[in-house]
Amino acid sequence: MRKGEETRTRILDVAEAAVLQKGFGGTSIEELIAETGITKSGFFYHFRDKNELAKALLNRYIENDERIYDEIFSRARDLMDDPLQSFLLGLKLLSELLSDLPNGHPGCLVATICYYERLFDREIQEINRQAALTWRRRFRGMFDEIFAVYTPREQFDVDQLADMVSTVIEGGIVLSKALKEPQSLPGQILVFRSFVKLLFQPVQQARAAS
Amino acid sequence: MRKGEETRTRILDVAEAAVLQKGFGGTSIEELIAETGITKSGFFYHFRDKNELAKALLNRYIENDERIYDEIFSRARDLMDDPLQSFLLGLKLLSELLSDLPNGHPGCLVATICYYERLFDREIQEINRQAALTWRRRFRGMFDEIFAVYTPREQFDVDQLADMVSTVIEGGIVLSKALKEPQSLPGQILVFRSFVKLLFQPVQQARAAS
DNA sequence: AGCAAAACCGTACCGACGGTACAGGAGCGG
Protein backbone atom coordinates (compact mmCIF):
# COMPACT_ATOMS: atom_id res chain seq x y z
CA MET A 1 0.00 0.00 0.00
CA ARG A 2 2.73 2.44 0.98
CA LYS A 3 4.88 1.04 -1.81
CA GLY A 4 2.12 1.45 -4.33
CA GLU A 5 1.65 5.12 -3.57
CA GLU A 6 5.36 5.67 -3.90
CA THR A 7 5.53 4.14 -7.36
CA ARG A 8 2.42 6.02 -8.40
CA THR A 9 4.01 9.26 -7.25
CA ARG A 10 7.19 8.48 -9.15
CA ILE A 11 5.20 7.89 -12.33
CA LEU A 12 3.37 11.16 -11.84
CA ASP A 13 6.64 13.01 -11.23
CA VAL A 14 8.18 11.71 -14.42
CA ALA A 15 4.97 12.25 -16.37
CA GLU A 16 4.51 15.81 -15.17
CA ALA A 17 7.95 16.89 -16.29
CA ALA A 18 7.53 15.16 -19.64
CA VAL A 19 4.04 16.49 -20.29
CA LEU A 20 5.04 20.06 -19.52
CA GLN A 21 7.86 19.79 -22.02
CA LYS A 22 6.16 17.90 -24.80
CA GLY A 23 2.45 17.94 -24.16
CA PHE A 24 0.31 14.87 -23.63
CA GLY A 25 0.37 13.72 -27.20
CA GLY A 26 4.11 14.02 -27.28
CA THR A 27 4.61 11.98 -24.14
CA SER A 28 4.64 8.23 -24.65
CA ILE A 29 3.79 5.76 -21.96
CA GLU A 30 6.72 3.61 -22.96
CA GLU A 31 9.01 6.53 -22.33
CA LEU A 32 7.48 7.01 -18.87
CA ILE A 33 7.91 3.39 -17.84
CA ALA A 34 11.47 3.38 -19.14
CA GLU A 35 12.38 6.34 -16.96
CA THR A 36 10.40 5.12 -13.98
CA GLY A 37 11.91 1.67 -14.21
CA ILE A 38 8.67 -0.28 -14.24
CA THR A 39 6.97 -2.36 -16.89
CA LYS A 40 3.97 -1.58 -19.02
CA SER A 41 1.85 -3.88 -16.91
CA GLY A 42 2.94 -2.02 -13.84
CA PHE A 43 1.92 1.24 -15.38
CA PHE A 44 -1.53 0.04 -16.33
CA TYR A 45 -1.94 -1.37 -12.87
CA HIS A 46 -1.85 2.18 -11.54
CA PHE A 47 -3.64 3.96 -14.38
CA ARG A 48 -6.33 2.45 -16.55
CA ASP A 49 -5.35 4.61 -19.52
CA LYS A 50 -3.69 7.85 -20.51
CA ASN A 51 -6.82 9.78 -19.71
CA GLU A 52 -6.73 8.66 -16.11
CA LEU A 53 -3.07 9.55 -15.91
CA ALA A 54 -3.97 13.03 -17.13
CA LYS A 55 -6.69 13.34 -14.53
CA ALA A 56 -4.41 12.29 -11.68
CA LEU A 57 -1.68 14.57 -12.98
CA LEU A 58 -4.00 17.54 -13.23
CA ASN A 59 -5.54 17.01 -9.79
CA ARG A 60 -2.15 16.74 -8.16
CA TYR A 61 -0.90 19.81 -9.99
CA ILE A 62 -3.87 21.90 -8.97
CA GLU A 63 -3.60 20.74 -5.37
CA ASN A 64 0.04 21.72 -5.23
CA ASP A 65 -0.71 25.01 -6.93
CA GLU A 66 -3.33 25.84 -4.34
CA ARG A 67 -0.94 24.93 -1.55
CA ILE A 68 1.66 27.36 -2.86
CA TYR A 69 -0.88 30.16 -3.21
CA ASP A 70 -2.14 29.43 0.30
CA GLU A 71 1.32 29.62 1.75
CA ILE A 72 2.36 32.78 -0.02
CA PHE A 73 -0.75 34.82 0.56
CA SER A 74 -1.31 33.66 4.12
CA ARG A 75 2.26 34.59 4.92
CA ALA A 76 1.67 37.96 3.31
CA ARG A 77 -1.49 38.28 5.35
CA ASP A 78 0.47 37.62 8.52
CA LEU A 79 3.07 40.26 7.74
CA MET A 80 0.69 42.98 6.60
CA ASP A 81 -2.52 43.99 8.22
CA ASP A 82 -3.82 46.08 5.38
CA PRO A 83 -5.50 43.97 2.66
CA LEU A 84 -3.95 46.01 -0.17
CA GLN A 85 -0.45 45.91 1.29
CA SER A 86 -0.90 42.23 1.97
CA PHE A 87 -1.95 41.55 -1.62
CA LEU A 88 0.92 43.60 -3.03
CA LEU A 89 3.35 41.74 -0.79
CA GLY A 90 1.88 38.44 -1.93
CA LEU A 91 2.49 39.36 -5.56
CA LYS A 92 6.05 40.30 -4.68
CA LEU A 93 6.64 37.03 -2.86
CA LEU A 94 5.15 35.15 -5.81
CA SER A 95 7.39 37.03 -8.20
CA GLU A 96 10.44 36.22 -6.09
CA LEU A 97 9.50 32.58 -5.85
CA LEU A 98 9.18 32.33 -9.63
CA SER A 99 12.36 34.31 -10.10
CA ASP A 100 14.32 31.76 -8.08
CA LEU A 101 13.36 28.82 -10.28
CA PRO A 102 16.66 28.00 -12.03
CA ASN A 103 15.16 27.00 -15.37
CA GLY A 104 12.10 29.21 -15.20
CA HIS A 105 8.56 28.07 -14.68
CA PRO A 106 8.14 24.59 -16.17
CA GLY A 107 4.68 25.43 -17.46
CA CYS A 108 1.11 25.23 -16.24
CA LEU A 109 -0.77 21.96 -16.68
CA VAL A 110 -4.07 23.82 -16.83
CA ALA A 111 -2.80 25.69 -19.86
CA THR A 112 -1.43 22.52 -21.40
CA ILE A 113 -4.84 20.92 -21.15
CA CYS A 114 -6.52 24.01 -22.60
CA TYR A 115 -4.59 23.47 -25.76
CA TYR A 116 -5.59 19.81 -25.79
CA GLU A 117 -9.24 19.98 -24.91
CA ARG A 118 -10.55 17.72 -27.65
CA LEU A 119 -8.33 14.87 -26.55
CA PHE A 120 -9.77 14.55 -23.07
CA ASP A 121 -13.20 13.79 -21.73
CA ARG A 122 -15.55 16.34 -20.27
CA GLU A 123 -14.56 15.42 -16.74
CA ILE A 124 -11.01 16.66 -17.19
CA GLN A 125 -12.16 19.80 -18.92
CA GLU A 126 -14.48 20.42 -16.00
CA ILE A 127 -11.65 19.95 -13.48
CA ASN A 128 -9.69 22.47 -15.47
CA ARG A 129 -12.56 24.92 -15.46
CA GLN A 130 -13.06 24.54 -11.73
CA ALA A 131 -9.38 25.25 -11.16
CA ALA A 132 -9.68 28.55 -13.01
CA LEU A 133 -12.83 29.37 -11.08
CA THR A 134 -11.05 28.63 -7.81
CA TRP A 135 -8.33 31.07 -8.77
CA ARG A 136 -11.00 33.64 -9.52
CA ARG A 137 -12.65 33.15 -6.14
CA ARG A 138 -9.36 33.36 -4.31
CA PHE A 139 -8.29 36.66 -5.83
CA ARG A 140 -11.80 38.03 -5.88
CA GLY A 141 -11.89 37.56 -2.12
CA MET A 142 -8.70 39.58 -1.79
CA PHE A 143 -9.98 42.36 -4.01
CA ASP A 144 -13.26 42.44 -2.10
CA GLU A 145 -11.34 43.06 1.09
CA ILE A 146 -9.33 45.78 -0.60
CA PHE A 147 -12.45 47.47 -1.96
CA ALA A 148 -13.87 47.52 1.56
CA VAL A 149 -11.01 49.81 2.55
CA TYR A 150 -9.85 51.56 -0.60
CA THR A 151 -11.60 53.48 -3.33
CA PRO A 152 -10.24 52.59 -6.75
CA ARG A 153 -9.40 55.30 -9.23
CA GLU A 154 -11.44 53.43 -11.82
CA GLN A 155 -14.36 51.04 -11.65
CA PHE A 156 -13.79 47.42 -12.54
CA ASP A 157 -15.75 44.23 -12.59
CA VAL A 158 -14.23 42.44 -9.60
CA ASP A 159 -14.27 39.03 -11.27
CA GLN A 160 -12.44 40.40 -14.27
CA LEU A 161 -9.93 42.06 -12.00
CA ALA A 162 -9.45 38.79 -10.12
CA ASP A 163 -9.04 36.89 -13.40
CA MET A 164 -6.33 39.35 -14.36
CA VAL A 165 -4.01 37.73 -11.83
CA SER A 166 -4.36 34.35 -13.50
CA THR A 167 -4.19 35.96 -16.93
CA VAL A 168 -0.87 37.62 -16.16
CA ILE A 169 0.57 34.43 -14.71
CA GLU A 170 -0.58 32.21 -17.56
CA GLY A 171 0.39 34.75 -20.18
CA GLY A 172 3.69 35.38 -18.46
CA ILE A 173 4.48 31.68 -18.55
CA VAL A 174 3.72 31.49 -22.27
CA LEU A 175 5.79 34.56 -23.05
CA SER A 176 8.63 33.42 -20.82
CA LYS A 177 8.71 30.10 -22.61
CA ALA A 178 8.43 31.63 -26.08
CA LEU A 179 11.12 34.22 -25.43
CA LYS A 180 13.24 31.76 -23.48
CA GLU A 181 13.59 34.47 -20.85
CA PRO A 182 12.74 32.93 -17.45
CA GLN A 183 12.86 36.36 -15.80
CA SER A 184 10.04 37.63 -17.97
CA LEU A 185 7.31 35.96 -15.90
CA PRO A 186 8.29 37.45 -12.51
CA GLY A 187 8.76 40.78 -14.30
CA GLN A 188 5.25 40.71 -15.70
CA ILE A 189 3.85 39.98 -12.26
CA LEU A 190 5.63 43.02 -10.89
CA VAL A 191 4.24 45.16 -13.70
CA PHE A 192 0.77 43.98 -12.77
CA ARG A 193 1.57 44.69 -9.13
CA SER A 194 2.41 48.25 -10.04
CA PHE A 195 -0.87 48.58 -11.90
CA VAL A 196 -2.77 47.44 -8.82
CA LYS A 197 -0.80 49.85 -6.67
CA LEU A 198 -1.66 52.60 -9.11
CA LEU A 199 -5.32 51.69 -9.06
CA PHE A 200 -5.68 52.18 -5.34
CA GLN A 201 -3.21 54.98 -4.91
CA PRO A 202 -4.84 58.09 -3.46
CA VAL A 203 -5.31 60.78 -6.08
CA GLN A 204 -3.20 63.37 -4.33
CA GLN A 205 0.27 62.11 -3.59
CA ALA A 206 2.31 59.35 -5.12
CA ARG A 207 4.17 58.29 -2.02
CA ALA A 208 2.96 55.85 0.64
CA ALA A 209 2.68 52.19 -0.36
CA SER A 210 5.79 49.98 -0.54
CA MET B 1 1.84 25.64 -59.49
CA ARG B 2 -1.40 27.39 -58.70
CA LYS B 3 -3.05 24.05 -58.02
CA GLY B 4 -0.27 23.00 -55.72
CA GLU B 5 -0.50 26.12 -53.64
CA GLU B 6 -4.23 25.64 -53.29
CA THR B 7 -3.90 22.11 -51.97
CA ARG B 8 -1.11 23.17 -49.67
CA THR B 9 -3.28 25.94 -48.30
CA ARG B 10 -6.15 23.54 -47.76
CA ILE B 11 -3.90 21.21 -45.79
CA LEU B 12 -2.69 24.11 -43.68
CA ASP B 13 -6.26 25.25 -43.02
CA VAL B 14 -7.35 21.85 -41.83
CA ALA B 15 -4.15 21.35 -39.85
CA GLU B 16 -4.37 24.71 -38.11
CA ALA B 17 -7.87 24.07 -36.82
CA ALA B 18 -6.95 20.58 -35.69
CA VAL B 19 -3.70 21.58 -34.02
CA LEU B 20 -5.32 24.40 -32.09
CA GLN B 21 -7.89 21.98 -30.75
CA LYS B 22 -5.72 18.98 -30.03
CA GLY B 23 -2.13 20.07 -30.16
CA PHE B 24 0.46 18.70 -32.56
CA GLY B 25 0.83 15.35 -30.90
CA GLY B 26 -2.91 14.90 -30.90
CA THR B 27 -3.26 15.67 -34.59
CA SER B 28 -2.64 12.72 -36.88
CA ILE B 29 -1.55 13.11 -40.46
CA GLU B 30 -4.05 10.48 -41.53
CA GLU B 31 -6.82 12.58 -40.05
CA LEU B 32 -5.59 15.58 -42.01
CA ILE B 33 -5.46 13.78 -45.34
CA ALA B 34 -8.90 12.30 -44.73
CA GLU B 35 -10.43 15.72 -44.22
CA THR B 36 -8.44 17.31 -47.01
CA GLY B 37 -9.33 14.55 -49.44
CA ILE B 38 -5.82 13.70 -50.54
CA THR B 39 -3.62 10.68 -50.02
CA LYS B 40 -0.72 10.20 -47.71
CA SER B 41 1.71 10.44 -50.60
CA GLY B 42 0.11 13.72 -51.56
CA PHE B 43 0.66 15.05 -48.09
CA PHE B 44 4.31 14.10 -47.99
CA TYR B 45 4.76 15.67 -51.38
CA HIS B 46 3.96 19.04 -49.82
CA PHE B 47 5.60 18.52 -46.43
CA ARG B 48 8.63 16.37 -45.80
CA ASP B 49 7.48 15.55 -42.28
CA LYS B 50 5.38 16.80 -39.39
CA ASN B 51 8.08 19.19 -38.36
CA GLU B 52 7.95 20.98 -41.68
CA LEU B 53 4.18 21.15 -41.46
CA ALA B 54 4.56 22.80 -38.07
CA LYS B 55 7.02 25.30 -39.48
CA ALA B 56 4.75 26.25 -42.38
CA LEU B 57 1.78 26.43 -40.05
CA LEU B 58 3.58 28.65 -37.59
CA ASN B 59 4.95 30.99 -40.25
CA ARG B 60 1.55 31.43 -41.82
CA TYR B 61 -0.06 32.01 -38.45
CA ILE B 62 2.45 34.65 -37.44
CA GLU B 63 2.12 36.38 -40.79
CA ASN B 64 -1.64 36.54 -40.44
CA ASP B 65 -1.31 37.68 -36.85
CA GLU B 66 0.96 40.53 -37.86
CA ARG B 67 -1.44 41.53 -40.62
CA ILE B 68 -4.32 41.81 -38.15
CA TYR B 69 -2.24 43.87 -35.73
CA ASP B 70 -1.13 46.11 -38.58
CA GLU B 71 -4.67 46.71 -39.70
CA ILE B 72 -6.08 47.43 -36.27
CA PHE B 73 -3.39 49.72 -34.99
CA SER B 74 -2.89 51.58 -38.25
CA ARG B 75 -6.62 52.21 -38.38
CA ALA B 76 -6.49 53.42 -34.80
CA ARG B 77 -3.57 55.63 -35.77
CA ASP B 78 -5.62 57.14 -38.58
CA LEU B 79 -8.54 57.91 -36.32
CA MET B 80 -6.57 59.34 -33.41
CA ASP B 81 -3.67 61.69 -33.59
CA ASP B 82 -2.55 61.32 -30.03
CA PRO B 83 -0.36 58.22 -29.52
CA LEU B 84 -2.02 57.31 -26.22
CA GLN B 85 -5.53 57.71 -27.54
CA SER B 86 -4.55 55.79 -30.63
CA PHE B 87 -3.16 52.92 -28.55
CA LEU B 88 -6.22 52.84 -26.31
CA LEU B 89 -8.46 52.78 -29.36
CA GLY B 90 -6.40 49.98 -30.86
CA LEU B 91 -6.88 47.89 -27.71
CA LYS B 92 -10.60 48.59 -27.88
CA LEU B 93 -10.79 47.56 -31.53
CA LEU B 94 -8.82 44.43 -30.74
CA SER B 95 -11.17 43.64 -27.90
CA GLU B 96 -14.19 44.09 -30.15
CA LEU B 97 -12.68 41.96 -32.87
CA LEU B 98 -12.06 39.12 -30.39
CA SER B 99 -15.47 39.62 -28.88
CA ASP B 100 -17.14 39.01 -32.24
CA LEU B 101 -15.56 35.60 -32.75
CA PRO B 102 -18.54 33.23 -32.36
CA ASN B 103 -16.67 30.41 -30.64
CA GLY B 104 -14.06 32.53 -28.98
CA HIS B 105 -10.40 32.71 -29.91
CA PRO B 106 -9.33 29.36 -31.35
CA GLY B 107 -5.96 29.58 -29.61
CA CYS B 108 -2.51 30.88 -30.36
CA LEU B 109 -0.09 28.66 -32.25
CA VAL B 110 2.86 30.35 -30.59
CA ALA B 111 1.51 29.25 -27.23
CA THR B 112 0.78 25.76 -28.53
CA ILE B 113 4.37 25.40 -29.61
CA CYS B 114 5.64 26.75 -26.28
CA TYR B 115 4.07 23.79 -24.60
CA TYR B 116 5.64 21.44 -27.13
CA GLU B 117 9.12 22.78 -27.37
CA ARG B 118 11.01 19.54 -27.00
CA LEU B 119 9.20 18.00 -29.95
CA PHE B 120 10.41 20.51 -32.49
CA ASP B 121 13.81 21.51 -33.73
CA ARG B 122 15.63 24.68 -32.76
CA GLU B 123 14.55 26.42 -35.92
CA ILE B 124 10.89 26.36 -34.97
CA GLN B 125 11.63 27.45 -31.43
CA GLU B 126 13.61 30.34 -32.87
CA ILE B 127 10.73 31.37 -35.16
CA ASN B 128 8.52 31.33 -32.11
CA ARG B 129 10.96 33.45 -30.16
CA GLN B 130 11.24 35.95 -32.98
CA ALA B 131 7.46 36.25 -33.12
CA ALA B 132 7.34 37.20 -29.45
CA LEU B 133 10.19 39.65 -29.98
CA THR B 134 8.33 41.22 -32.90
CA TRP B 135 5.32 41.74 -30.68
CA ARG B 136 7.59 43.37 -28.12
CA ARG B 137 9.08 45.73 -30.70
CA ARG B 138 5.64 46.63 -32.05
CA PHE B 139 4.17 47.62 -28.70
CA ARG B 140 7.40 49.09 -27.43
CA GLY B 141 7.29 51.47 -30.38
CA MET B 142 3.83 52.56 -29.38
CA PHE B 143 4.79 53.06 -25.76
CA ASP B 144 7.87 55.02 -26.80
CA GLU B 145 5.65 57.41 -28.69
CA ILE B 146 3.35 57.72 -25.71
CA PHE B 147 6.25 58.38 -23.34
CA ALA B 148 7.38 61.19 -25.64
CA VAL B 149 4.13 62.99 -24.89
CA TYR B 150 2.93 61.73 -21.52
CA THR B 151 4.52 61.34 -18.13
CA PRO B 152 3.56 58.06 -16.49
CA ARG B 153 2.47 57.97 -12.88
CA GLU B 154 4.96 55.20 -12.28
CA GLN B 155 8.22 54.18 -13.92
CA PHE B 156 8.29 50.98 -15.96
CA ASP B 157 10.76 49.12 -18.07
CA VAL B 158 9.34 49.81 -21.54
CA ASP B 159 10.04 46.32 -22.82
CA GLN B 160 8.23 44.79 -19.88
CA LEU B 161 5.32 47.13 -20.45
CA ALA B 162 5.26 46.18 -24.13
CA ASP B 163 5.39 42.49 -23.24
CA MET B 164 2.39 43.03 -20.99
CA VAL B 165 0.20 43.36 -24.08
CA SER B 166 1.21 39.92 -25.32
CA THR B 167 1.02 38.53 -21.80
CA VAL B 168 -2.57 39.68 -21.36
CA ILE B 169 -3.58 38.31 -24.77
CA GLU B 170 -1.89 34.95 -24.30
CA GLY B 171 -3.08 34.65 -20.72
CA GLY B 172 -6.55 35.77 -21.72
CA ILE B 173 -6.71 33.06 -24.35
CA VAL B 174 -5.68 30.39 -21.85
CA LEU B 175 -8.16 31.59 -19.25
CA SER B 176 -10.93 31.94 -21.81
CA LYS B 177 -10.34 28.39 -22.95
CA ALA B 178 -10.08 27.01 -19.43
CA LEU B 179 -13.19 28.80 -18.21
CA LYS B 180 -15.04 28.17 -21.46
CA GLU B 181 -15.98 31.83 -21.39
CA PRO B 182 -15.14 33.36 -24.79
CA GLN B 183 -15.90 36.83 -23.50
CA SER B 184 -13.19 36.61 -20.87
CA LEU B 185 -10.39 37.41 -23.31
CA PRO B 186 -11.82 40.68 -24.66
CA GLY B 187 -12.71 41.58 -21.09
CA GLN B 188 -9.14 41.10 -19.90
CA ILE B 189 -7.88 43.29 -22.72
CA LEU B 190 -10.21 46.04 -21.61
CA VAL B 191 -9.01 45.71 -18.03
CA PHE B 192 -5.46 46.14 -19.28
CA ARG B 193 -6.61 49.11 -21.34
CA SER B 194 -7.96 50.73 -18.20
CA PHE B 195 -4.66 50.14 -16.46
CA VAL B 196 -2.81 51.88 -19.27
CA LYS B 197 -5.29 54.75 -19.17
CA LEU B 198 -4.72 55.00 -15.45
CA LEU B 199 -0.97 55.00 -15.86
CA PHE B 200 -0.95 58.07 -18.07
CA GLN B 201 -3.85 59.88 -16.51
CA PRO B 202 -2.86 63.29 -15.14
CA VAL B 203 -2.68 63.28 -11.36
CA GLN B 204 -5.29 65.94 -10.85
CA GLN B 205 -8.55 65.10 -12.55
CA ALA B 206 -10.03 61.82 -13.66
CA ARG B 207 -11.85 63.06 -16.73
CA ALA B 208 -10.41 63.45 -20.24
CA ALA B 209 -9.45 60.26 -22.12
CA SER B 210 -12.06 58.10 -23.84
C1' DA C 1 4.47 -18.45 10.44
C1' DG C 2 0.84 -18.22 7.23
C1' DC C 3 -2.41 -16.07 4.21
C1' DA C 4 -4.57 -12.82 1.29
C1' DA C 5 -4.36 -8.86 -0.96
C1' DA C 6 -1.46 -5.52 -3.25
C1' DA C 7 1.95 -4.56 -6.41
C1' DC C 8 3.97 -5.70 -9.71
C1' DC C 9 6.55 -8.68 -14.16
C1' DG C 10 6.49 -11.18 -18.86
C1' DT C 11 4.68 -12.14 -22.98
C1' DA C 12 1.91 -11.97 -26.72
C1' DC C 13 -0.96 -9.49 -29.46
C1' DC C 14 -3.89 -5.69 -31.91
C1' DG C 15 -4.86 -1.48 -34.56
C1' DA C 16 -3.49 3.25 -35.43
C1' DC C 17 -0.03 6.23 -36.64
C1' DG C 18 4.39 8.53 -38.45
C1' DG C 19 7.30 7.83 -41.93
C1' DT C 20 9.82 5.68 -46.09
C1' DA C 21 10.23 3.96 -50.69
C1' DC C 22 9.14 3.75 -55.11
C1' DA C 23 6.47 3.21 -59.28
C1' DG C 24 3.42 5.42 -61.93
C1' DG C 25 -0.13 8.61 -63.93
C1' DA C 26 -2.89 12.91 -65.07
C1' DG C 27 -2.60 17.53 -66.64
C1' DC C 28 -0.26 21.25 -68.54
C1' DG C 29 3.02 24.57 -70.75
C1' DG C 30 6.57 24.97 -74.16
Place this chain on the structure above:
DNA sequence: CCGCTCCTGTACCGTCGGTACGGTTTTGCT
Protein backbone atom coordinates in the same frame (compact mmCIF):
# COMPACT_ATOMS: atom_id res chain seq x y z
C1' DC D 1 6.30 14.99 -77.56
C1' DC D 2 9.04 16.37 -73.55
C1' DG D 3 9.37 17.55 -68.97
C1' DC D 4 7.64 19.39 -64.95
C1' DT D 5 4.28 19.78 -61.26
C1' DC D 6 1.08 17.42 -58.61
C1' DC D 7 -0.39 14.05 -57.19
C1' DT D 8 -2.30 8.39 -56.50
C1' DG D 9 -1.43 3.48 -55.08
C1' DT D 10 0.81 0.02 -52.75
C1' DA D 11 3.71 -2.01 -49.73
C1' DC D 12 6.22 -1.90 -45.77
C1' DC D 13 8.61 -0.65 -41.10
C1' DG D 14 8.98 0.72 -36.23
C1' DT D 15 6.63 2.89 -32.42
C1' DC D 16 2.89 3.58 -29.55
C1' DG D 17 -1.54 3.07 -26.87
C1' DG D 18 -4.00 -0.41 -25.16
C1' DT D 19 -5.78 -5.31 -23.97
C1' DA D 20 -5.42 -9.80 -22.04
C1' DC D 21 -3.89 -12.85 -18.88
C1' DG D 22 -0.99 -15.81 -16.28
C1' DG D 23 2.64 -15.74 -12.97
C1' DT D 24 5.44 -13.81 -9.13
C1' DT D 25 7.09 -11.06 -5.45
C1' DT D 26 6.15 -7.98 -1.63
C1' DT D 27 3.48 -6.30 2.05
C1' DG D 28 0.42 -5.86 5.88
C1' DC D 29 -2.23 -8.37 9.10
C1' DT D 30 -3.51 -11.88 12.15
